[in-house]
Amino acid sequence: MLVRNVLLRLAANASMERFVRSSRIAARARDRFITGEEIESVIEPVRALNGAKIRATIDHLGESVASKEVVDATVDIYIRLLEIIKNEHLDSNVSIKLTAFGMDIDEDLCYRNVAKLLDHAGPDQFVRIDMESSAYTDATLELFYRLWNEGKYRNTGVVIQAYLYRSAKDIEDLINLGARVRLCKGAYKEPSDIAFPEKKEVDANYVALMKRLLESGNYPAIATHDPNMIEAARTYCKDHSINEDRFEFQLLYGIRRDLQLALAAEGFNVRIYMPFGQHWYPYYMRRLAERPANIWFVLSNVFK
Ligand SMILES: Cc1cc2nc3c(=O)[nH]c(=O)nc-3n(C[C@H](O)[C@H](O)[C@H](O)COP(=O)(O)OP(=O)(O)OC[C@H]3O[C@@H](n4cnc5c(N)ncnc54)[C@H](O)[C@@H]3O)c2cc1C
Numbered sequence: 062m063l064v065r066n067v068l069l070r071l072a073a074n075a076s077m078e079r080f081v082r083s084s085r086i087a088a089r090a091r092d093r094f095i096t097g098e099e100i101e102s103v104i105e106p107v108r109a110l111n112g113a114k115i116r117a118t119i120d121h122l123g124e125s126v127a128s129k130e131v132v133d134a135t136v137d138i139y140i141r142l143l144e145i146i147k148n149e150h151l152d153s154n155v156s157i158k159l160t161a162f163g164m165d166i167d168e169d170l171c172y173r174n175v176a177k178l179l180d181h182a183g184p185d186q187f188v189r190i191d192m193e194s195s196a197y198t199d200a201t202l203e204l205f206y207r208l209w210n211e212g213k214y215r216n217t218g219v220v221i222q223a224y225l226y227r228s229a230k231d232i233e234d235l236i237n238l239g240a241r242v243r244l245c246k247g248a249y250k251e252p253s254d255i256a257f258p259e260k261k262e263v264d265a266n267y268v269a270l271m272k273r274l275l276e277s278g279n280y281p282a283i284a285t286h287d288p289n290m291i292e293a294a295r296t297y298c299k300d301h302s303i304n305e306d307r308f309e310f311q312l313l314y315g316i317r318r319d320l321q322l323a324l325a326a327e328g329f330n331v332r333i334y335m336p337f338g339q340h341w342y343p344y345y346m347r348r349l350a351e352r353p354a355n356i357w358f359v360l361s362n363v364f365k
Pocket of ligand 1: 164189190191192193220222245246247248249285286288289293311312313316317333347348349351355
């Protein structure tokens with residue numbers, strides 16, 4: 062827990078980011094978790110996944126953006142991504158972070174940017190709005206509900222984090238709307254007055270929320286690498302005659318590839334989150350924080 066907290070704190074540290082980004086060792090280890098820094102780097106890995114009957118969701122790395130120029134460039138990159146996905150016939154959607162779409166600058170600007178992307182996506186392409194730290198939970202859900210209430214945006218969905226106490230209520234609201242939800246455990250450092258401090262409590266809440274989504278949700282995404290969560294989903298579906306085409310498992314690029322292939326081979330829908338881009342540092346640190354054993358993976362690159 063201590064190592065996790067330190068790594069999550071360092072994820073927001075600019076000097077550490079400069080140091081890690083200039084380190085050749087970190088750059089080599091980084092390639093395990095992201096496809097590369099340029100848009101081209103993600104295309105062949107997605108095609109390879111599709112060849113194994115696995116879908117993708119592509120993420121352009123970037124968050125906490127304070128410059129309108131960078132936000133505009135991000136929107137353009139996503140529009141280009143949607144075009145590439147369509148023209149190359151890739152089985153992929155995209156995932157976005159609202160702080161890369163202008164949330165820290167102005168909520169209306171952010172709303173207009175997301176709406177612009179959804180207009181480009183049209184009914185055939187889907188845009189997932191990732192969930193960031195609890196500082197953005199309300200703003201993210203409010204923006205999502207605002208889009209939903211427009212009536213024309215059904216090509217988007219949100220993410221709910223099982224570590225937050227509030228999530229049971231949010232899940233019920235989203236089920237009532239018929240909105241598509243990705244359920245994850247949650248990747249940020251949160252205080253115990255809003256989030257379960259113990260892993261076993263987070264896991265228990267994950268299973269409870271997952272069951273609600275499997276029973277009554279609209280094509281939920283069960284996002285986890287945890288074999289216990291996956292087994293609980295499998296058992297619940299079997300016991301309640303829930304067909305595997307009613308949901309999908311989602312995993313991160315570079316993590317438990319064996320499990321990704323095994324789930325697809327069993328006939329489950331599987332989608333992999335594929336990040337690319339230059340602003341990889343916070344994402345990379347969150348992955349190390351989830352599994353401090355991965356620090357050894359980084360260190361082992363010193364000797365390569
Ligand atoms: C597709 C997808 C999208 C996500 N989107 C969001 C989001 O929008 N917002 C958000 O807050 N979080 C998001 N997350 C991250 C999530 O919240 C967790 O931090 C992360 O998935 C680790 O939790 P876990 O369920 O895999 O289980 P854990 O309890 O963390 O791990 C269970 C087991 O999984 C394996 N494992 C987990 N992480 C790693 C790793 N980094 N390296 C190697 N093995 C590992 C290990 O075997 C571990 O024992 C997303 C995760 C996925 C898979």
